[in-house]
Amino acid sequence: MTALQTILYFSLFKYPLTRTEIFQFSQNTSQKEIDSEIDLLLKKGIIFNFDGFYIDVNNPDRIERRLKGNEMARNIMPKAIKVSRKIAKFPFVKSVFLSGALSKGYYDDEGDFDFFIITKPNRLWIARTLLVLYKKVFLLNSKKYFCVNYFISTDQLEISEQNLFTATEIATLIPLYGKDTFEDFIAANSWATPYFPNKPTAKTSTIRETEKGSFSKLLQRVFNGAVGLKLDHYLQKLTMKKWMKKFKHLAQEDFDIAMKSTRHVSKHHPQNYQNKVTTRLRERYNEVVEQYDLKYPKKHA
Template identity: 25%
Template sequence: MSYHLAKNIKATLTYYDVLDMPLTSFEIWKHLILQDIEQTGKHGVQSIGDVVKILSSGELDTIIQEHNGFYFLKGRKALVRKRIQAEKISVGKLRRMHRLVRILRFLPYVRMLAATGSLAMKNGTRESDWDMFVVLRSGKIWIGRTLLTGFLHLIGKRRHGRKIQDRACLNYFVTEDNLEIGTKDLFSAHEYRFLIPMYNERLFQKFELKNRWIAEYRPHFSLTAIPHLLMAKDISQRKKVQDFLEKIFDGLHLEVWLASWQGEKIRRNPKTSIEGSLIKADDHSLIFLPHPQGPRVFEKYKERLSV
């Protein structure tokens, strides 16, 4: 057990080193990575006590260091101060995003909103945007995206061009009947384990159930038992307003036309044909990742792990 756990601790710290993120002993346990996915089961799940025991045993002293309760690869002590600063910045950004979400939940067809990316990891910078994971009503993804994007643009909170800081980055939309993440790999397991739900606790629970595959990469993955502090509480007025607006837009029958028009626009966009891009546009998901981070992060992780 000790050998496998030490390897997994090294793998975990190496992976997060790529993301410039030192970890506490609890975080190492919580986000423990299986270096070999075949370990699931016998050598997968460990107690936090086992992790602390390995960290304090000196077994990994030639590889890792500790400072102020954070563990990191040797020579990367500067990451500790950087992480503390990033966390302070991210907390402020998340609070501002939460205030925005409390408004966005009234918009037609919006069913769930969550923070992802570096902000959800609390590893953002002052210049960073707000990566937003959006779930829309089934059968209304095109008009739902149009209304949400248009509203954010009108209030000056949509990321576009060089306008990035503290603006919503809308690159991942799915419908409520399509909650399972299509790309199942180490990076996706990391990305969606850190996801911070801000609206619709019930649908978020369904999202977690649909993505239990994360446990194949993160053996300590478990369903969230307590609503996140940034979860916007639902109110009766919200449903009344949303239902009223949806009746209006349902009557306009714009979904098919928007699907055709926007679909053609997406197909003609040069970013769609970039090698390695992840672009998906159909009635169940709208994903726009011309330069997905996953492959780059994984290559750096494997490279550093082999040193």
Template identity: 25%
Template sequence: MNDILNTLSFFHILKQPLTLVELVRWKHGAYKSMSEIYTDLQSLIATGKVIEQEGVYGLSEDWIERRISNDQARNHAWKRIEEFLPTLTANPYILAVAVANSCAFNSMTTRSDIDFFIVTKKNRAWLARLGAALPAKLKKIRPGETERAPICLSFFADESALNMQPYLIENDIYFAHWADSLIWIYDQKNIYASFKEQNSWAQEILKRPLNSSFIPFKQKKGITSKIFSLVDSDASEKFVREKQKNIMPKVLQLENEQPGSAVVLGDHIIKMHLDDRRSQITEQYEQHMVMPETEKIYA
């Protein structure tokens, strides 16, 4: 039952209690059936280690109540995703799109952003970002431009840079769950399978196969595709890369590829996460782990 407690402990740090179905999906360690997990949960509830309310399980009543009250925020976020996705699929440089972070964890609140992980053609990450960011800016749906479910376009990787291991911190439990939680909603080159294959490090941390899901979405061509196809060249990529980097906030430029930084403004990776809580999450998680030392989930 320690694997259940450790899983609930991790999501408790994210202020996210889980349903039984989610616990089956997210649980660390070897697979257990829903009936086995349910039986274990009843024992944990009986001993006061787990709280259950309206089919949601967690370690705090406060977070359970918040989870139940945030259904409207989650529904609004997925409606925004459905509306914006055609803009991304019409972008000729984008090969795959996945929903990430709070939306993928199903922990959206009224203050949460919608985070995407976007995979592009090789050496076209910056052209892809330009083609995604401009429409979002025109629609005024980026962070700081709208309060409800803003679109955050802060993580791009081209198809040659799918392995996220170089960007791990020590015992990176959050990044393992991030890779595991991705909801792939568009994929025209089997990126979903390649990503899982190249990120086996996450399986070693979680002690189970990755469970990221794929919900296919048909590509839509349009004016955006035709316009950006006209500037498809290495010279254009270099030009827009330098222009975008020059107008970015100084703090991003200073943090770029510093040791331990979550900001990467490279040729193949664009990762702009100034508010990186992974070290804090790992520290809190390790403090609350209940497994014996010999059974730690970390490799």
């Protein structure tokens, strides 16, 4: 991405960036060239600088919002790690990562804990169902600290939707459990690296291993064979039937992406945020290029 596209992308989330962050989320590998582009955008009045933070609107309140969100993220992180430890103990869970706003260092009163979970092959739907039942029964269906809306299995680690949004999510994941699985996941999604060649890779030295308790181990043994495979297929069909009824207002194309449900993937994103973000970024980017007659290529669908 250019510096402009990077700033506009994060501005969709009302999140101003520093020069270092703009460089890290840009495709240009020259910090000097990125700095020159930022200076040009400032000169043209396209972006604004408030205390070293850059954004496309003349609103210093965005800086205060970000700094407050950064502090809240630091304070809430120990709790998120504690929740991830609980998730990692569930049967057939191989790896647990933090995603969403918290993985980017931001949290506010409207936020929640988004977890990206990798499971054993052909047991994804058992693992997912157990976690959802735990949320419904013991957490009174509250998702604020227990949002488990994205699962994949180890036999198909590559993300099929390969675009700026998913690349950003991959680049900002915080791996908490399952070191080997995380490394395999990153290797399987090497397509995302060219989007952000300057972004430091996540540290793996602090990733913990998933240790199962006696009850979790028992369930794994019980459902490890043909019975477990049959149950996993049944739970997939049951969930799919429920979602098709509940989200029938979604167009088929949107449903196939936002509620993707296969043997290897389970997504529960009824707002289809991915499509909304990529569409709005394209529109906003083209608006700015045209308004200021910039010699940038326009973005297309």
